[in-house]
Amino acid sequence: xxxxxxxxASLMELAKIGATAKGGVKRLALTDLDKQGRDLVVGWAxxxxxxxxxDQIGNVFMRREGxxxxxxxxMTGSHIDTQPxxxxxxxxxxxxxxxxxxxxLNDNGIVTEAPIEVAxxxxxxxxxxxxxxxxxxxxxxxxxxDTAYAAVDTEGKSVGAELERIGYKGDQVPGxxxxxxxxxxxxxxxxxxxxAGKVIGVVPAVMGLSWYDCVVSGMEAHAGPTxxxxxxxxxxVATRIMQEVVHIANRYPPYGRGTVGxxxxxxxSRNVIPGEVKFSIDLRNVNDELLNTMHEEMLAFADKTSAxxxxxxxxxxxxxxxxxxxxxxxxxxxxTATGKLGYSTMDVVSGAGHxxxxxxxxxxxxxxxVPCKDGISHNEIEDAQPxxxxxxxxxxxxxxxxxxxx
Amino acid sequence: xxxxxxxxASLMELAKIGATAKGGVKRLALTDLDKQGRDLVVGWAxxxxxxxxxDQIGNVFMRREGxxxxxxxxMTGSHIDTQPxxxxxxxxxxxxxxxxxxxxLNDNGIVTEAPIEVAxxxxxxxxxxxxxxxxxxxxxxxxxxDTAYAAVDTEGKSVGAELERIGYKGDQVPGxxxxxxxxxxxxxxxxxxxxAGKVIGVVPAVMGLSWYDCVVSGMEAHAGPTxxxxxxxxxxVATRIMQEVVHIANRYPPYGRGTVGxxxxxxxSRNVIPGEVKFSIDLRNVNDELLNTMHEEMLAFADKTSAxxxxxxxxxxxxxxxxxxxxxxxxxxxxTATGKLGYSTMDVVSGAGHxxxxxxxxxxxxxxxVPCKDGISHNEIEDAQPxxxxxxxxxxxxxxxxxxxx
Ligand SMILES: NC(=O)NCCC(=O)O
Ligand SMILES: NC(=O)NCCC(=O)O
Numbered sequence: 001x002x003x004x005x006x007x008x009a010s011l012m013e014l015a016k017i018g019a020t021a022k023g024g025v026k027r028l029a030l031t032d033l034d035k036q037g038r039d040l041v042v043g044w045a046x047x048x049x050x051x052x053x054x055d056q057i058g059n060v061f062m063r064r065e066g067x068x069x070x071x072x073x074x075m076t077g078s079h080i081d082t083q084p085x086x087x088x089x090x091x092x093x094x095x096x097x098x099x100x101x102x103x104x105l106n107d108n109g110i111v112t113e114a115p116i117e118v119a120x121x122x123x124x125x126x127x128x129x130x131x132x133x134x135x136x137x138x139x140x141x142x143x144x145x146d147t148a149y150a151a152v153d154t155e156g157k158s159v160g161a162e163l164e165r166i167g168y169k170g171d172q173v174p175g176x177x178x179x180x181x182x183x184x185x186x187x188x189x190x191x192x193x194x195x196a197g198k199v200i201g202v203v204p205a206v207m208g209l210s211w212y213d214c215v216v217s218g219m220e221a222h223a224g225p226t227x228x229x230x231x232x233x234x235x236x237v238a239t240r241i242m243q244e245v246v247h248i249a250n251r252y253p254p255y256g257r258g259t260v261g262x263x264x265x266x267x268x269s270r271n272v273i274p275g276e277v278k279f280s281i282d283l284r285n286v287n288d289e290l291l292n293t294m295h296e297e298m299l300a301f302a303d304k305t306s307a308x309x310x311x312x313x314x315x316x317x318x319x320x321x322x323x324x325x326x327x328x329x330x331x332x333x334x335x336t337a338t339g340k341l342g343y344s345t346m347d348v349v350s351g352a353g354h355x356x357x358x359x360x361x362x363x364x365x366x367x368x369x370v371p372c373k374d375g376i377s378h379n380e381i382e383d384a385q386p387x388x389x390x391x392x393x394x395x396x397x398x399x400x401x402x403x404x405x406x
Numbered sequence: 407x408x409x410x411x412x413x414x415a416s417l418m419e420l421a422k423i424g425a426t427a428k429g430g431v432k433r434l435a436l437t438d439l440d441k442q443g444r445d446l447v448v449g450w451a452x453x454x455x456x457x458x459x460x461d462q463i464g465n466v467f468m469r470r471e472g473x474x475x476x477x478x479x480x481m482t483g484s485h486i487d488t489q490p491x492x493x494x495x496x497x498x499x500x501x502x503x504x505x506x507x508x509x510x511l512n513d514n515g516i517v518t519e520a521p522i523e524v525a526x527x528x529x530x531x532x533x534x535x536x537x538x539x540x541x542x543x544x545x546x547x548x549x550x551x552d553t554a555y556a557a558v559d560t561e562g563k564s565v566g567a568e569l570e571r572i573g574y575k576g577d578q579v580p581g582x583x584x585x586x587x588x589x590x591x592x593x594x595x596x597x598x599x600x601x602a603g604k605v606i607g608v609v610p611a612v613m614g615l616s617w618y619d620c621v622v623s624g625m626e627a628h629a630g631p632t633x634x635x636x637x638x639x640x641x642x643v644a645t646r647i648m649q650e651v652v653h654i655a656n657r658y659p660p661y662g663r664g665t666v667g668x669x670x671x672x673x674x675s676r677n678v679i680p681g682e683v684k685f686s687i688d689l690r691n692v693n694d695e696l697l698n699t700m701h702e703e704m705l706a707f708a709d710k711t712s713a714x715x716x717x718x719x720x721x722x723x724x725x726x727x728x729x730x731x732x733x734x735x736x737x738x739x740x741x742t743a744t745g746k747l748g749y750s751t752m753d754v755v756s757g758a759g760h761x762x763x764x765x766x767x768x769x770x771x772x773x774x775x776v777p778c779k780d781g782i783s784h785n786e787i788e789d790a791q792p793x794x795x796x797x798x799x800x801x802x803x804x805x806x807x808x809x810x811x812x
Contacts, residue, residue, distance in 0.1 A: 085673070190631025207630060211676060222783055223665035223688045224613060224757030225596025228655050230781070235666055236652055239645035246642055249634050259629035260641055261676045265669045267491075270617060270686040271758075272667050272784060280676040282629045351630030352677075375636070377628055378678060 002397055003107075004390030007100040011389070014040060014080065014096065015088035024380025025088055029081035029123035029134075030058070030159065035166035037080045041095060041120065048102050050118070053177070054170025057148055058122040058163045059135040061177060064102050066115040066404065072180035074112070074404040075363075076101065076396060077119030078355060079135075083127050087382020089187045089372065089389070095120045097185045097393040104397060113405035114180050121355045122168075128153045131319075136358035139174045179363035181330055181403040184356040185392045186367060187384050191375025192348050199391050200338045201348030201369030204331055206357050207255060208291045208323035212281040214241060214302070217312040220267060220275025231273055235265055237311045238277040244301045245281050248294050255349055256294060257284035281315070286323050286349045324357040329403070330366025337398035343391050368395050408803055409513075410796030413506040417795070420446060420486065420502065421494035430786025431494055435487035435529035435540075436464070436565065441572035443486045447501060447526065454508050456524070459583070460576025463554055464528040464569045465541040467583060470508050472521040472810065478586035480518070480810040481769075482507065482802060483525030484761060485541075489533050493788020495593045495778065495795070501526045503591045503799040510803060519811035520586050527761045528569075534559045537725075542764035545580045585769035587736055587809040590762040591798045592773060593790050597781030598754050605797050606744045607754030607775030610737055612763050613661060614697045614729035618687040620647060620708070623718040626673060626681025637679055641671055643717045644683040650707045651687050654700050661755055662700060663690035687721070692729050692755045730763040735809070736772025743804035749797050774801050 017036045018027035027033040038060065042052055045062035053061050063073060078094025098118030105116065121139070126132025129151040131143065138148050149160030163169040188194075193201050218232035242260045249258030262280040283298065285291040299315055306313040338345045348369050359365045370392035373383035423442045424433035433439040444466065448458055451468035459467050469479060484500025504524030511522065527545070532538025535557040537549065544554050555566030569575040594600075599607050624638035648666045655664030668686040689704065691697040705721055712719040744751045754775050765771045776798035779789035 188631060189628045190633070191627075191636050192631070192633065195636070209630070219780075219782075220785065221597075221781060222595045222758055223667055224615070224663060224690055224759070225594060225598070226663075226757065226781060227596070227598065227660065228652065228663065230597050230601070233652070233665070235648065235669065239648050242641065242645050246634065246639070254633065257630060257632075257634065259639070259677070259679055261629055261671075261678050261680060262674050263641065263669055263671045265667075268668050269784075270667045271665070271688055273665055274667060282677055284630055351632065352628055353630070374625075375627060375632060376625075378675075379626065 002100045002104045002390065002393045004386055006103065007096060007389060007393055008386045010044065010096045010099065011088060011092060014092055018082065020380050022380040024382065025082045025086050026084055027082045028084065028128040029125065030128065030162035030166055034081055038168060041080060044099055045118065048099065048106060050102060053172055054168055055172035055174045055177065056145055056170055057135050057138040057174050058168040058170065059139055059174065060120050062118045064105065064116040066112045068113045071114035072178035073115035073117040074181045074400050075117040075119055075179050076183045076400060077121065078184050078186060079121050079124030081123055081125050083125050083378045085380050087377055087379060089382055089384045090189065090377050091124055093187060093389060094185045097396050100393050101397045101400060110406060112401065116400060116404060124355055129159050133353060133355055133358055136355035140358040140361040141175055142358060145174060175362065179359060182356060182359040182363050182365040183330060183396055183399055184354055184367045185396050186354060186369060187372035187377060188348060188369040188375065189352050189372060189377040193369060193371040194375060196346055198344045198346045199370065199388055200343045200345040200395055202331060202335050202338060202345055203326060203350050203367035203369055204347050205286050205323055205325040206350040206353060207257065207284040207286045208288050209319065209321045209353060210283045210291060210295055210317055211319035213316050213318050214279050214281055215314045216277045218275055221273045223271040223273055226273060232311055233273050234277045234311060235274040237305060237309050238279060240305055241302060242279065248297050249283065252285055252290045252294060255286040256290065257351060284351060288323050291323070321353060321357065324360050326360060326366045327364035330364050333399040333402040334366050334368050334395060337395045337402060340398060341394055343395065368392050408506045408510045408796065408799045410792055412509065413502060413795060413799055414792045416450065416502045416505065417494060417498060420498055424488065426786050428786040430788065431488045431492050432490055433488045434490065434534040435531065436534065436568035436572055440487055444574060447486060450505055451524065454505065454512060456508060459578055460574055461578035461580045461583065462551055462576055463541050463544040463580050464574040464576065465545055465580065466526050468524045470511065470522040472518045474519045477520035478584035479521040479523040480587045480806050481523040481525055481585050482589045482806060483527065484590050484592060485527050485530030487529055487531050489531050489784045491786050493783055493785060495788055495790045496783050497530055499593060499795060500591045503802050506799050507803045507806060516812060518807065522806060522810060530761055535565050539759060539761055539764055542761035546764040546767040547581055548764060551580060581768065585765060588762060588765040588769050588771040589736060589802055589805055590760055590773045591802050592760060592775060593778035593783060594754060594775040594781065595758050595778065595783040599775060599777040600781060602752055604752045605749045605776065605794055606751040606801055608737060608741050608744060608751055609732060609756050609773035609775055610753050611692050611729055611731040612756040612759060613663065613690040613692045614694050615725065615727045615759060616689045616697060616701055616723055617725035619722050619724050620685050620687055621720045622683045624681055627679045629677040629679055632679060638717055639679050640683045640717060641680040643711060643715050644685060646711055647708060648685065654703050655689065658691055658696045658700060661692040662696065663757060690757060694729050697729065727759060727763065730766050732766060732772045733770030736770050739805040739808040740772050740774050740801060743801045743808060746804060747800055749801065774798050
């Protein structure tokens with residue numbers, strides 16, 4: 001069993017770097033604070049006797065040798081970058097749980113057959129640089145190193161230059177690092193476990209995701225003198241589509257999701273009828289066929305609304321991730337470990353993307369969820385119970401031992 | 407008859423001060439550009455033999471004496487400040503039409519019984535400093551001089567300091583300036599005249615106006631892992647109210663108006679369910695009882711929606727102007743002049759507030775509307791036909807002569 005207090009202490013120590021007034025963490029990818037966080041974790045790894053390699057996109061692999069050098073490592077990991085108003089646990093928990101597994105193996109003098117590795121991936125959050133899950137995306141070949149290097153933040157600073165600046169542009173070619181199996185522990189970022197009163201979520205799959213930008217164009221005009229019948233109010237038309245996004249998701253339960261999170265109104269003046277409204281659409285489902293049906297219904301509704309109202313409506317898909325089922329061996333290892341340890345458990349489909357969806361393209365992968373308070377993350381008030389974090393880490397230990405062999 | 411070419415030339419000359427790339431004008435109240443505009447108009451007034459007085463809020467009165475010094479002046483005017491992306495005609499037309507009336511009287515050696523005055527009022531637009539219609543509002547006692555002086559722009563500069571700086575803080579106590587009758591010519595800022603193919607709008611009244619700030623508070627959460635049934639999506643609830651604003655207006659034709667012009671979504675991130683949405687509501691009607699009914703229906707709908715959804719909804723009224731019927735003598739003078747001159751005409755209720763709604767509190771007042779292209783104003787592409795502007799100015803001339811006596 002792992003040491004829950006030590007895990008908690010490490011989490012709190014790392015959370016000091018970039019700590020915010022409201023109890024959260026702001027440690028954006030490739031900033032000075034990210035460097036401090038990386039240095040701290042790498043220092044702990046060295047203290048625990050791990051060897052450290054860094055690849056060209058700044059992914060860090062911390063390795064504990066096994067008895068059989070010909071076996072690829074059993075890896076765990078996540079990320080330590082945060083949202084601008086992020087919490088202490090998102091990502092960080094997955095990395096420090098891996099470190100705690102290693103410390104526990106050391107304490108107990110356990111030698112695994114396969115090597116054990118703990119990784120942290122560069123820029124998972126995508127807050128400072130898009131695309132999200134950058135390090136694991138480059139690692140698995142979803143996009144090129146050059147694409148990632150060229151990404152710039154709002155000040156025009158590039159990933160390539162910032163990696164160099166903070167000293168984390170390594171030598172290893174991304175992807176040329178074998179992985180035998182990959183596990184990632186993470187707070188659920190949703191309310192399902194808490195709602196059901198369960199401690200461990202076995203994650204069979206991650207939902208597929210389609211992101212869209214939608215633009216409704218009408219005609220801006222003065223709110224007073226323009227009769228209702230002569231208006232081309234872009235916001236009123238946009239609200240119909242915003243509502244339909246939710247209706248579509250509700251038609252495909254239990255894993256249909258539909259969200260409008262971002263809205264910009266032009267000119268955004270109290271007494272001007274909006275001439276243009278831009279907004280985002282986020283559709284998800286764990287079933288790719290249903291996700292595609294949702295996609296088609298979305299486009300058809302936009303076309304129909306445009307025909308009904310005479311306003312132009314453009315819907316452009318800007319991102320698409322297919323659903324990602326995890327490997328039966330890894331899901332099975334998590335399920336077995338949870339049962340052996342006697343934790344209450346249920347299956348929880350991940351609604352959020354994680355580095356594990358990219359590792360799943362190159363190695364058997366699986367995830368372990370623990371509850372977070374009120375299902376809240378990407379928020380400074382993100383919170384989790386020490387006991388739950390300890391339980392998730394114990395499951396990780398046993399799942400990794402299962403795959404690595406002793 | 408007035409000289410349409412001279413009126414047009416003056417409009418184009420004034421429009422050079424603060425001219426924008428897209429053919430509009432940006433001349434915000436009490437800026438250096440406003441000072442240049444004021445100086446140009448005052449210079450023209452002096453050339454036309456007018457005496458100039460400035461009151462403590464910077465309203466400027468340009469006076470042509472009549473034969474009977476005991477009579478109060480028949481006044482016309484408007485404003486020369488513009489929106490940040492404003493046009494050449496809004497306000498400016500009303501001031502320069504007044505100047506053209508004076509020039510025409512001079513050319514024809516006409517002596518009126520009552521004095522003739524041309525006024526421009528400070529900060530009608532309210533873009534840089536709130537409240538709107540500031541100069542005429544102080545003049546009629548709607549709010550105090552100190553309130554107006556204390557208003558600051560986004561940089562913290564105050565009306566009092568800026569008036570001083572540009573040299574337009576006069577001596578005269580606002581309101582201690584008698585007015586016998588007030589006329590204001592203005593572009594319609596709506597599509598009614600153009601739609602009906604008429605040249606002159608006789609304005610019987612200005613609609614009453616209620617402005618609200620509405621805040622819907624839910625719970626921000628991750629768009630992926632949060633099941634549809636466990637969400638408190640502030641945007642989805644807000645869209646119901648946004649749509650009801652239009653339904654309410656449509657229930658009270660022909661003068662019901664309902665607009666949501668401004669929306670802010672928090673945290674406004676693509677994969678976060680909105681936790682809070684703030685938006686504006688603008689309700690108008692020419693009938694105060696109906697406007698009040700609309701107000702009550704708005705509040706009742708918000709309460710019902712809050713009860714139905716469990717989300718908090720706050721609706722706060724931030725401005726209220728009652729409908730303003732114009733004086734029968736002034737409306738009659740405009741109607742008679744239009745008939746005499748043979749212009750096609752119709753009654754157009756003003757949907758927008760104007761300085762005339764404040765002068766109406768202290769003197770018989772009336773307005774004259776001319777068409778503007780596509781009903782568009784508060785926009786750099788605001789446009790109007792020289793022939794229409796000339797017609798409106800001719801109507802002004804004859805309406806003023808009617809009230810001033812020859
Ligand atoms: N875990 C996480 O927030 N990933 C970002 C991509 C998503 O919205 O699922
Ligand atoms: N004329 C004008 O735009 N006034 C501003 C107040 C309103 O929205 O009516």
